[in-house]
Amino acid sequence: MLGAVIHAPGDVRVEERDTPKIIHPTDAVIRTVAACVCGSDLWDYRGINPVTAPTPMGHEYVGVVEEVGDQVTLIKPGQFVIGSFFASDNTCEICRAGYQSSCVHREYVGAGGAQAERLRVPLADGTLVATPEPPTEDLIPSLLAASDVLGTGWFGAVAAEAGPGRTVAVVGDGAVGLLAVLAARQLGAERIIAMSRHEDRQKLAVEFGATDIVTERGDEGVAKVKELTGGLGAHSVVEAVGTQESMMQAIRSTRPGGHVGYVGVAHGVQLPGEELFYSHVHLHGGPAPVRRFLPQLIDLILSRTIDPGKVFDLTLPLDQAADAYKAMDERRAIKALLRP
Amino acid sequence: MLGAVIHAPGDVRVEERDTPKIIHPTDAVIRTVAACVCGSDLWDYRGINPVTAPTPMGHEYVGVVEEVGDQVTLIKPGQFVIGSFFASDNTCEICRAGYQSSCVHREYVGAGGAQAERLRVPLADGTLVATPEPPTEDLIPSLLAASDVLGTGWFGAVAAEAGPGRTVAVVGDGAVGLLAVLAARQLGAERIIAMSRHEDRQKLAVEFGATDIVTERGDEGVAKVKELTGGLGAHSVVEAVGTQESMMQAIRSTRPGGHVGYVGVAHGVQLPGEELFYSHVHLHGGPAPVRRFLPQLIDLILSRTIDPGKVFDLTLPLDQAADAYKAMDERRAIKALLRP
Structure with a gap:
């Protein structure tokens, strides 16, 4: 064969x-x-x-x-x-x-x-x-x-506890990230922020249910998510890339007590314990x-x-x-x- | 004054x-x-x-x-x-x-x-x-x-989702760890494993509700917790120290899908992203x-x-x-x- x-x-x-x-x-x-x-x-x-x-x-x-x-x-x-x-x-x-x-x-x-x-x-x-x-x-x-790819995006949204009344941000505009947007919508999220710099992917994100698009990355992306959420950060953030930058962007975009669902296969990521401790986020993810x-x-x-x-x-x-x-x-x- | x-x-x-x-x-x-x-x-x-x-x-x-x-x-x-x-x-x-x-x-x-x-x-x-x-x-x-110290141990047990039917392990036998044992008992945990090498602290742990004592640390401590939990690891693990060794001991003692509640103030801790990803644990904690x-x-x-x-x-x-x-x-x- x-x-x-x-x-x-x-x-x-x-x-x-x-x-x-x-x-x-x-x-x-x-x-x-x-x-x-x-x-x-x-x-x-x-x-x-x-x-x-x-x-x-x-x-x-x-x-x-x-x-x-x-x-x-x-x-x-x-x-x-x-x-x-x-x-x-x-x-x-x-x-x-x-x-x-x-x-x-x-x-x-x-x-x-x-x-x-x-x-x-x-x-x-x-x-x-x-x-x-x-x-x-x-x-x-x-x-x-x-x-x-759908099951993985879905798990990301579930792990991030996307749901009614929640603002969900999605880091990563690959297929998993885009389907995490779809999942968040199905799970009843109130507001869904897709972080994407590519027009075709932004379009699909909106079709899947994104209410906001953030084109900035890293610290600027974090600042933008905070600006959209009264300075607090999103309730739920899905990480769908797997790099150090994207993980930190996800953690820093999440409000204290909020949830990060990470499904990007981690490559060379080291999470600083002290920052994580004071961030007060929930972290959950892995192979969906x-x-x-x-x-x-x-x-x-x-x-x-x-x-x-x-x-x-x-x-x-x-x-x-x-x-x-x-x-x-x-x-x-x-x-x-x-x-x- | x-x-x-x-x-x-x-x-x-x-x-x-x-x-x-x-x-x-x-x-x-x-x-x-x-x-x-x-x-x-x-x-x-x-x-x-x-x-x-x-x-x-x-x-x-x-x-x-x-x-x-x-x-x-x-x-x-x-x-x-x-x-x-x-x-x-x-x-x-x-x-x-x-x-x-x-x-x-x-x-x-x-x-x-x-x-x-x-x-x-x-x-x-x-x-x-x-x-x-x-x-x-x-x-x-x-x-x-x-x-x-009670509020912190309690938060550790809550963050680790201690509750009925759950096996809870507590890493650290300081006052916070001991009171996490007490909290797990109050929250209805079925089995509570206190990890301690000091006789006086073991005694207090048992008084507070520990059902098992594990004296081993590090990888040996992990192996012992797995041995006590059918090879799977505990459902809930409270980390009450804040060092690299204790965090890794907590993560590795937790079964896939289980919860780590970490309340030891992190000092110099770096969490390996890939291991965390494949561990499938939930991680939550911070200043109680x-x-x-x-x-x-x-x-x-x-x-x-x-x-x-x-x-x-x-x-x-x-x-x-x-x-x-x-x-x-x-x-x-x-x-x-x-x-x-």
Whole structure:
């Protein structure tokens, strides 16, 4: 089968790979209907994460189940399914508390490389959620978004305790940040400040529910958020980048007693303990437990209440994955969808 | 009047100071009935915080109101009052959200030095809470504890979301840590693990409600907490020290999705962003908004439901403040009470 493999920074190739098979009796193998390129894939593409060996890429997927292991009872061949980047049993104490991405049996699904024609999904019963019937073609981008980027933005907004009466600021205008805006709107936030310097992304942020746009960054961005919130800072701030600057911008934009939800994968971040102590903010985040939210997100998509698929502004066949990475790296695309 | 002044590390003297007066119409001046030495005072005493000029010491106090400014309407001369280390208006948006120690008008009461015969308390109406009648002598240590050390331990337990069904671990066996144990018990925690290597403190921890004692520290302490919690870590961990080691011990002792409440004043702490991200813990803390809890804590003390005053294992007249510092520095006393 064909699959995308990174060989070195900037060097993604679609090549023949071994077709995945059932290894454990709790596995499923799916035929990938759509996959995509994640902002976090760019850490490898840009050489910020080292690439030491050819590595299959991709961890976001929707597909049709082809085969299941002997111990899989809930998921059936032929079902259209959405999964997340971490496989989880969905029964352990950590899963039941809603932290499936820290499941005691978690496995990284992306290790198999979802930007491919087939994908092995471990712990299929705990990881995959099937739609009641095969979705229409136009819903596929949104369902694919639920697999990671929507689930991650949603977790950011939940972790930041976005809700009625709250002012929410979102640091980062990538797909996750934009979908955190959508999530904050769905969660009932009163005011949503999107921090973005790119016109196309600002436009999408407003479409998703942003009430204010702040173009300033760093200390100036913080000052602007404070100016918009009576000098106090936002109640809830979603951090969707993962750098030192963006984390500090998020913390400093939050009022005392407010909540920072951080979902940008942290790279080289060191949080100064004393500043954090006196900031009085709540800090919560990490790899989104997408599985917690999947049933609700799928419902919202199938009922056409939300349209998160709008973040995909480039669709390419799988064999042009290299172009998809390039377009995102150069910020010509917000997010690229790949069709095997 | 007499008051304690630090002149250099290790050099605390009780000397004649100007008697405080009403400066602002929202001030009160109280006659100090009892004050005490805080673990955080030892940062100065040990020279970890620089001492650049003679500085009045102390920020924990109970007393009788002597005089109030023209705009003070709730607090009256003659009342027995308890206040906290930060003065707060108790009416701003931040106060109303329960973060009085980040009040937009906050002032550090300790700047006036509470280890003294008199103390000026700014924003008296928002800061002080009066008892319905003068308390009996035996209740004074507990009411004094409410002023900071109990309120701080309580906030740590609340920030860590201690409650029914939860296993709570407490890092730090100073007075704050011990009272976090008491708080966790009052909040209904199922199991309370006190981390302590000192027999007298272990004994008090058990008296306050600890169900388990862990004597190991650092990675070994973490391993022990995990062993006691089915490999997962505690639901709630209170950090009551403020060092890099204790913060990391607290974070690593917490299960994914669990809560760290940190109230030890951070000194030189740098939190590694990537580890924090993957830990999935909630982090909250800072200078305790003691004022939020004072009415409830005073009720629990006056009804003799709790006896936090037990943390005072040394009582000295004010003019022996130097001995009180020395005893705490040498860990001969958990906490020293001073009587002017």
